[in-house]
Amino acid sequence: MMRTLWTAATGxxxxxxxxDTIANNLSNxxxxxxxxxxxxxxxxxxQEVRRAGAITAAGLEHPTGIEIGLGTKVTAIQKIxxxxxxQYTGNNMDVAIEGDGYFQIALPDGNIAYTRSGAFQIDxxxxxxxxxxxxxxxxxxxxxDSTEISFAEDGTVSVVLPGxxxxxxxxxxxxxxxxxxxxxxxxxxxxxxxxxSSGDPxxxxxxxxxxxxxxxxxxxxxxxxxxxxxxxMITGQRAYEINSKAVQTGDDMLxxxxxxxx
Amino acid sequence: xxxxxxxxxxxxxxxxxxVENIANNLANVNTTGYKKDVPVFTEYFPTxxxxxxxxxxxxxxxxxxxxxxxxxxxxxxxxxxxxRETGNKLDFALTNPNTFFTVDTPxxxxxxxxxxxxxxxxxxLVTAEGYPVLSNIDDDNPQPIVLPQNYTVSETxxxxxxxxxxxxxxxxxxxxxDNLQKVGHNLYAAVDAIPTQAENPxxxxxxxxxxxxxxxxxxxxxxDAMRGFETYQKVIQSIDSINGTAINTVGKSV
Numbered sequence: 465m466m467r468t469l470w471t472a473a474t475g476x477x478x479x480x481x482x483x484d485t486i487a488n489n490l491s492n493x494x495x496x497x498x499x500x501x502x503x504x505x506x507x508x509x510x511q512e513v514r515r516a517g518a519i520t521a522a523g524l525e526h527p528t529g530i531e532i533g534l535g536t537k538v539t540a541i542q543k544i545x546x547x548x549x550x551q552y553t554g555n556n557m558d559v560a561i562e563g564d565g566y567f568q569i570a571l572p573d574g575n576i577a578y579t580r581s582g583a584f585q586i587d588x589x590x591x592x593x594x595x596x597x598x599x600x601x602x603x604x605x606x607x608x609d610s611t612e613i614s615f616a617e618d619g620t621v622s623v624v625l626p627g628x629x630x631x632x633x634x635x636x637x638x639x640x641x642x643x644x645x646x647x648x649x650x651x652x653x654x655x656x657x658x659x660x661s662s663g664d665p666x667x668x669x670x671x672x673x674x675x676x677x678x679x680x681x682x683x684x685x686x687x688x689x690x691x692x693x694x695x696x697m698i699t700g701q702r703a704y705e706i707n708s709k710a711v712q713t714g715d716d717m718l719x720x721x722x723x724x725x726x
Numbered sequence: 727x728x729x730x731x732x733x734x735x736x737x738x739x740x741x742x743x744x745v746e747n748i749a750n751n752l753a754n755v756n757t758t759g760y761k762k763d764v765p766v767f768t769e770y771f772p773t774x775x776x777x778x779x780x781x782x783x784x785x786x787x788x789x790x791x792x793x794x795x796x797x798x799x800x801x802x803x804x805x806x807x808x809x810r811e812t813g814n815k816l817d818f819a820l821t822n823p824n825t826f827f828t829v830d831t832p833x834x835x836x837x838x839x840x841x842x843x844x845x846x847x848x849x850x851l852v853t854a855e856g857y858p859v860l861s862n863i864d865d866d867n868p869q870p871i872v873l874p875q876n877y878t879v880s881e882t883x884x885x886x887x888x889x890x891x892x893x894x895x896x897x898x899x900x901x902x903x904d905n906l907q908k909v910g911h912n913l914y915a916a917v918d919a920i921p922t923q924a925e926n927p928x929x930x931x932x933x934x935x936x937x938x939x940x941x942x943x944x945x946x947x948x949x950d951a952m953r954g955f956e957t958y959q960k961v962i963q964s965i966d967s968i969n970g971t972a973i974n975t976v977g978k979s980v
Binding site for chain 2: 467468471472474475478479482502504505506507508509510513516517526527528529530531532533534535536539540542544546643644646647660661662663674699700702703706707709710713714716717720721723724726
């Protein structure tokens, strides 16, 4: 009977994590380049009261055993790296990746982080940076007096210098790709870090070898679907409720036991 | 006189087992590929064959008085759960209830209905726990599946690139699911059963199979078990008060 309480409690805990994750997805619904997460559950181990195949008193084998399950747990919170929707912004520093790949960002500690958010800015020294001020890798410096910056599909960045008619190439954006993007570690600020399970980054030119192409004036929005999240939230809440009812029932039964002796 | 107490106690135990079981089904109401358990109870009836020396238990009167209830098995209901579209190309559902994905674990080959897969750093198809999904199980030496570029998966589980078969999802077919034993982590172990490669598993990519727990039915069963539990409490209290009367009132000098 105490088992009921603990089993139902695992259900409540798991659903709480589920709703926590949904809340995070919903709060990032307008976050540029955000990738949603989903929670995966497993059943826990089983307490074996009688093993299948045990011999009965009559000399026969029990075809099935008696196993009582002990609840559920969260196995994985998986990032779904599907493409988000595109939004035309008209801002010429906004770049989206159509297809596979991540922008590379240099962190102050020397490591490289990866992002799908292409809302770039130019800092006081002319560096192309993220909104948080982290430099794009490889670094691209925009000359002070240039006009009309443009990002080509293949990553080439060019500007028009005063007096020139033809644009001048000032650098190129390279993309990185992972065999298992779900294994990336989300560090916040829309940035991801390499882990053992993501595999090493493969760096390449946009549009080649399966890399996506760049699109200027466009931002990739989050891939959170409000309808899906709302439905997941409703089912998560109800699952939480029904597990709390199981806790109540276990408690009521304990009370019944206490009342056995009058 | 005390016999009745033990009979009623076995009833209490039965209802408590039921609630434990229902609690596990409810805890897994959102678990991918979970199959609900239904406990089966039988009357426990000591027979002459089991207890040849025990004269008391072989008399008709005592047979009736000693019959209690016991849990005889916890049967897993393998009916199919609802299929939910996820749009994730690494999610697979099986529409044939007798088929299972074959998974290599450190403890041996296990089977699962949970098709929410991912890839590892070697580009092998793995479960959320990181266990590799195996290829065609009729092979003597099934291997983990390395996903090629731009693949599609057919309904039979064949992995195709430009229409050419490259690999095969190892999908096990069991004639009878009675031999499968739950081991946790959404996995089953086959006890005395050798599966064959499924010919018609009905693989559906982009979908996952939810649990087949019906929350309403479980709720009703839980109320039923709870009230049954209360009933046995009343039975025990009645027997106890009869005993109290017998001990304290009968033979009392007037």
